[in-house]
Amino acid sequence: MTIRWSSRFIVSLSAVLPICASAADVAVAGIFANKAVLVVDGGPPRTLSVGQRTPEGVQLVAIDGDTARIFVDGRRESVRMGERVVRRAAAEGNSDVYLEGDSQGHFFVNGHVNNGAIRFLVDTGASVVSIGRSDARRLGIDLSKAEVGATQTAAGLRKVWRVRLDSVRVGTLVLNDVEASVLENDLPLALLGMSFLSRMEMTREGSRLVLRKRY
CATH class of the missing domain: 2.40.70.10 (Acid Proteases)
Known part of the structure; x- marks a missing residue:
């Protein structure tokens, strides 16, 4: 080979x-201890503890170093600090x-x-x-x-x-x-x-x- x-x-x-058009745009603005600062759809920064959800339904599952593990649109995603992910259900x-x-x-x-x-x-x-x-x-x-x-x-x-x-x-x-x-x-x-x-x-x-x- x-x-x-x-x-x-x-x-x-x-x-x-x-x-x-209907995506959830999630950015990780900061990470500390067991919390992460998420910005969803360009809204205000929200500080979440592990297990908590934003009003838009994005859940913080875990913190791994500089990476936030989140649950969004029915899927798990790993997003590093300073990065963002845009997801939607796709046929x-x-x-x-x-x-x-x-x-x-x-x-x-x-x-x-x-x-x-x-x-x-x-x-x-x-x-x-x-x-x-x-x-x-x-x-x-x-x-x-x-x-x-x-x-x-x-x-x-x-x-x-x-x-x-x-x-x-x-x-x-x-x-x-x-x-x-x-x-x-x-x-x-x-x-x-x-x-x-x-x-x-x-x-x-x-x-x-x-x-x-x-x-």
Whole structure:
């Protein structure tokens, strides 16, 4: 199995922004102790303790370092301080997802693999979705029957397992049966590679990258 790597990580992002008229726009303005300051739909900042809800129905589930775990529009989301997420219920997961680039035009995004949360780097130079071994273990990915190969990394030749992921979700976009690789070494962030991105229409709108499901 051959895995293509870009010459450098395409690092990046600020927020997932599926556009719609009835979205709940949630920003995390501050985090301290077991509380978070949330701004919903541009309204006044609201300080919530874990377990509390805003009048709009956004619940603070947990605090993990600089990340607030929230429940919004029937889904769990992980939002870092200074980021925001816009969500809506989407028919069959086909709404557009907007990724806001950083000052260098790089992108990253919070997503889910097999219903487990994970943070991705968007990397068009990676031929498949790529995950470090510790993340694979946390996500319950079985390597016992996986095809084993090797890949060249900056640190040298490393073992890699070829797997199929039951599902990969980014915002409202969900793909099933996605080819992926699990590396024996850990990655700072998982790579959202072309086994996911090739099934999307990708359009640049200024500093934004727009993803739309092809099939």
